[in-house]
Amino acid sequence: MFGIGDFARHGRVSVRMLRHYDAIGLLTPALVDPASGYRHYRAAQLGELNRILALRDLGFGLEQIGTLLRERVEVAELRGMLRLRRSELAAAVAADAARLSRVDARLRILEQEDAMSGQDVVVAALPAAHVAELSAVAAGFAPEEIGPVIRPLCGRLGRLLAESRIQPGGPMLAYYEPSAEDDTVLVHAAIPVPAAAAGDGLAFTELPAVAQAAVLVHHGSMDGVLASVDTMARWIDGNGYRMAGAFRELYLQVGEDESEWVTELQQPIIPVGAGRQ
């Protein structure tokens, strides 16, 4: 029989761990002195301890280990637990590897720009939305081509909505679909509305959900949006994604003073190497 100190030394664990394993019923000392509370372990219990350490080493939690030790699990069940653990570990490895490549991308951008740019890109899911919208065609993607089209569209959308007494379900947004034939762009001004909403002069449609979009908050006038779009494009490229879907703008704050505007830019993406959407 070993005292807890000797047993811990032979088992290469801390005394605290042995007390903890005792407390949760994972490894009970062979003998506990009723008077002093001193714990005593048999040499053979080193085998039990090693079983615990081996399972912990595979990444199982102590509770699961307890189940494995006590309940004499069948081989099939053990195999199932190991396979689950395997897939969890594979997921963890993939997640950390992705993190790692994002850190690398950050370092590369830092080389180029020699400073933290003011804006940060985040990947997010975009939910589907039922919207009321107005559409028009612009000659191209340049701000001076888009602006004169989207602005009046938004104004009209707002007025029509008020006339139809529809309560909007969120801020106004725009999305852009390039023509397949020429350089023109189909511009949409849209706003979330309840499913039952109806109104003269408005088109109602479903904006599809997007699993992954690069998202960036743009501050100030839309005249300066190109810099933000460029930041986002380089982030997408540097992090192993590519654009896959219509670009959107969400108008979080608008008003008289355009320098106070806040817009969220949203670009649907998919990982490079994945099949077409």
Next chain:
Amino acid sequence: MFGIGDFARHGRVSVRMLRHYDAIGLLTPALVDPASGYRHYRAAQLGELNRILALRDLGFGLEQIGTLLRERVEVAELRGMLRLRRSELAAAVAADAARLSRVDARLRILEQEDAMSGQDVVVAALPAAHVAELSAVAAGFAPEEIGPVIRPLCGRLGRLLAESRIQPGGPMLAYYEPSAEDDTVLVHAAIPVPAAAAGDGLAFTELPAVAQAAVLVHHGSMDGVLASVDTMARWIDGNGYRMAGAFRELYLQVGEDESEWVTELQQPIIPVGAGRQ
């Protein structure tokens, strides 16, 4: 200005998170109503929030993020933090990948044996030790060749130690060195002693530390040790290691009844692919 609920929705985070970030001073609401305690956020603060989320996404802790945001760190320092993060992530990936391969090895062994074997192998470091020892030559590695050599050696070692009044610093152990020329084995019986110890008929030597050893607790008579050695050998092979050093046995519990013996088997190993020790 947004209420905390709207701001949370737009930022795709929980209300609880915003309160938490406020509590630790990471993201303070632009305005807090003194009467009600209601928090209000400016649209522009979504940029700050996204910065936090982007850094968290790289795996930084909230305290580090606070430092990064508040203290206007220089580019060199930021680069340093990113490089540190990169190496931490690389280590995490390697650790989880190793875990994953151990789980795979377990699954393969399960296929073969269709049950959990009673014994578990653990990898551990062996510390260096100053020992008193006696040595002799055995004809080979078979238990019936080793036994008649190691047993009397251990007996004599014990008696000499008692005669020399040396207090042992741990349990007795054996280690085995195969001859380079023939099938014989140099057998050592050793026991840790204080550095200053001396005694007639005893050799004193330094057992080297071992960075990694496969360790397994063998129960019962040494006649049955081959099964345990075999388990260990297959574990070493299945987990991407190879043997690299003299095999050791640590006698944790000995006595009249050999079925009660407990021995720890120790085999120094190195990962396959690593250079020679």
Next chain:
DNA sequence: TTGCTCCTCACGTCACGTGAGGTGGC
């Protein structure tokens, strides 16, 4: 008597999730 080993609480860790219990404006 002095060290040594052992004991039992109990707090801290990290980033929140999840109630409990209560309050202000439409």
Next chain:
DNA sequence: TTGCTCCTCACGTCACGTGAGGTGGC
């Protein structure tokens, strides 16, 4: 008046590390 949003505690998470404060045998 009823929902809705918001508020402040406070516990739980996971596997221990780290004191604090105290006790039994050589």
